[in-house]
Amino acid sequence: MTEIVALLNCLAPYLSRTSLQQLNQIISAQLCIPNRVTMLGLSRWTERGGSYRTLQRWYQTPLDWATLLWVIVRTYLLDPNGVYLLAGDEVVVSKAGKTTHGLGRFYSSLAKRPIPAVSFLAVSLIDVAQRRAYPLQVEQRLPATPAPPSQPTPAPKRPRGRPKGSKNHVKAAPTLTPELSLLGQILHAILARIAPLKVQHLVLDGAFGTYPATFVVQQAGLDVISKLRHNAALYLPFSGPKPKRGPTPRYGAKLDYRALPADALRTTVTEGHDRLDTYHLTALHKDFPTPLNLVILVKTDLRSHKRGHVILFSTDLSLSAAQIVDYYSLRFQIEFNFRDAKQYWGLEDFMNVAPTAVTNAAQLAFLMVNLSAVLLLPYRQSQPDFSVLDLKTCYRAQRYLKETIKSLPDPPTPDFISSLWRRLSALGGIRTRYPDQLAA
Numbered sequence: 529m530t531e532i533v534a535l536l537n538c539l540a541p542y543l544s545r546t547s548l549q550q551l552n553q554i555i556s557a558q559l560c561i562p563n564r565v566t567m568l569g570l571s572r573w574t575e576r577g578g579s580y581r582t583l584q585r586w587y588q589t590p591l592d593w594a595t596l597l598w599v600i601v602r603t604y605l606l607d608p609n610g611v612y613l614l615a616g617d618e619v620v621v622s623k624a625g626k627t628t629h630g631l632g633r634f635y636s637s638l639a640k641r642p643i644p645a646v647s648f649l650a651v652s653l654i655d656v657a658q659r660r661a662y663p664l665q666v667e668q669r670l671p672a673t674p675a676p677p678s679q680p681t682p683a684p685k686r687p688r689g690r691p692k693g694s695k696n697h698v699k700a701a702p703t704l705t706p707e708l709s710l711l712g713q714i715l716h717a718i719l720a721r722i723a724p725l726k727v728q729h730l731v732l733d734g735a736f737g738t739y740p741a742t743f744v745v746q747q748a749g750l751d752v753i754s755k756l757r758h759n760a761a762l763y764l765p766f767s768g769p770k771p772k773r774g775p776t777p778r779y780g781a782k783l784d785y786r787a788l789p790a791d792a793l794r795t796t797v798t799e800g801h802d803r804l805d806t807y808h809l810t811a812l813h814k815d816f817p818t819p820l821n822l823v824i825l826v827k828t829d830l831r832s833h834k835r836g837h838v839i840l841f842s843t844d845l846s847l848s849a850a851q852i853v854d855y856y857s858l859r860f861q862i863e864f865n866f867r868d869a870k871q872y873w874g875l876e877d878f879m880n881v882a883p884t885a886v887t888n889a890a891q892l893a894f895l896m897v898n899l900s901a902v903l904l905l906p907y908r909q910s911q912p913d914f915s916v917l918d919l920k921t922c923y924r925a926q927r928y929l930k931e932t933i934k935s936l937p938d939p940p941t942p943d944f945i946s947s948l949w950r951r952l953s954a955l956g957g958i959r960t961r962y963p964d965q966l967a968a
Contacts (some may be wrong), residue, residue, distance in 0.1 A: 532559075534886075536555070538599050538965045539551075542595050542596060543591070547589055547591065549577065549910065550577075550585075550586040551586070553578035554574070554578070554586065555899065556573075557570040557921055558570065558874070558896055559574035559903075560920070560923050560924045560927045561573050561845070561920075561924075562920070564877040565955040566877055566878060567580065570583060587880060587889065589883055590887075592925075593888075593895070594664070594665040594717065596895060597663055597894065601653060601898055602722075604902040605898070605902065607706065610655055611655075611656040612656065613654040613727065614651055614654070614718070614727055614730045614907075615654050615730070615731045615858070615860060615862040616649070616650065616651045616714075616732055617649075617652070617732070617859075617862050617863070617866075618648070618649050618650075618735075619648050619650060619875075620634045620635070620643070620754065621646050621648070621876055622639075622646055622648050622876075623646055625881065626861045628802075628880075628881045629644060629669050629886045631881040632645070632646075632647070634647040634671070640769045646890075647713065649666070649667050649668075649669050649707065649710055649711060650663055651663075651664050651666075652862045653727070654859075654861055656854075656951045659858060660861060660901065661858075661862050661865050661897060663895075664718050664721075664867075665714050665717065666894050667710055669707060670706075672706060678895045684916075693946065697768075702740040702743055704740055708741055711741070711745075711937075712747060715745065719748060719749065720748075721877070722772075722850075727750070728751055728844070729750060729752070729753055730745050730750045730751070730753070730912045731754070731858065732753070732754045733736070734756070734757070737757070738815070739815040739816050739939075744748055746843060751842060751843045751844035752843050753840070753847075753859075755840055756813075756841055756857075757839070758836075758840040760811065760837070762777040762783040762811040762812065762839075763812045764779075764780040764781040764809075764811055765780055766779060766821070767780055767808065777811065785824070785826075785837055790825060791807040793805060793807055794807070795849075798830075801830050801831050802827060802828070802830065804825060804826070805826040805827075805828070806824075806825055806853070807825075808822070809824075810822065810845065813882065816912070819845065820842070820843065821841060821842045821843070821844060822841050822845055823840040823853060824839050840852050840853065848960035865894065865897050868900070869894055870893075872900070872916050872917070872920065873892070875890060875893035875894075878890070900919060904916070920965060922953040925949060925953040925955065926949060926953070928952060929952055
C-alpha cells in the first residue's frame, strides 16, 4: 500500500519517524479491517512491525492532532479560491465501562436522553462548492463537576424608577458554560492555524442559538448562523414618530408568526399539498444587543391549513435569505463526519481508558475521515457513488491478494495481478463493478 506512505509524507515534519511508520501501519489496517476497530482488531491486520505492543506504545504517544488534521486538508482538499464555512457541534459516544477518561452522562440526540458516554466538541471546515465537511479540530468535553451548595445572598431592594445619574451601558458579557469556553478556545486556535484562509461564518445548530454562544463566536471575529426557538420573542425595529419627551424607543411591535409582514415575503414554493413561504427581515431580540438577520420558513398543509415555522438567524446583516438557508443546510455535513467516524473508523468501538489513549483513538477516527476523502477522489471520478465501504473492500482485497502472491511458487504477470485484484475488490462491495463492466 505504497499510496498510503506517499499520502502521509506531508505529515513527516510534524511526527517522529517512528510515529509516522506506526501511523502508516495503523491506517493500512484501518482500511482493511472488516469488524470493530480496536487495538486488538487492528493488530490482526497490521503487517511486520505492527504488533499489539507497538500499537499500545503508539496510543500512549501524545500527538498534535489539530495540526495533522489541518495539514491533510491543506495539502489535498483545499481550493485556495473556494468559499468555506466553519461548522461546530458535539458528538456523544456511548460507553459501558466506568473508568474511561471523561466518562459522564451526556445528552444523546439518538437516545433522546442522557446516557453514560464521552463527549467531543468538533469544528469542521465546509467546502461550499463541494458541499463536504472536513474535521479541523476535536476536543474532549469533560463532565461538569457539581458545585458545592451555597447560601444565596439576597440582593438589596432598590427603590422604584431609574436611579439618578445612571447612564446606558454596553450589554455585559454573559456567563459562559464550560462548553462555550471550550468552543471559544477551539475557534481562536483554528483561525490562527488556517490563516490566511478567509472564513467569515460559523454554522451551529439550534442548541447554540443563544446570546452566550453568539458572543463567543463574535469574540473570535466570526458571524454566526444558527436557529432560534420557534416561540422566540422578536420585535420589529421601532418606526413610529419620535416621542416629544424621552428617547426614541428601540423596539417596535412584537413579531406575530401567524401574521408576518407581507413585504418580507421572498419566495413561495408549492409541492403537492404543502406550501413553503420564505420571509426575510431584520428584527430585534432583547437578549441580543445587535439586530438579527432573520429567515422564517413557514410550511402550510393546504388540506388541513396547519402550519409550522422555523426561524434561522445570522449576525451578518448582508446575507440574503437564500444564503442563510443554504449555509444552514450545509451544517448537516458535520453530522456525516460523525457518522463516518463512528461507523467506519472506530469512534464508537475504541476500548481505551487512559487520557492520551482515548484522545488518540478519537482523533485517529477523524483523521481517517479526511484521509478517506482523499482516497475516494480518484474512484469517484468514474463512479460518483463510490462509498467508504467500497473503499475498504478494495483495500481488503488488496491485502488478501498480497498474501496470496507471497505463497505462490512463481510470481504472476502484472496484468493477471491487476485483473485478479479488480475481481476480488468487487466481492463484498456495493458499487464496485467487474473489469468487463468497467470497460463497457
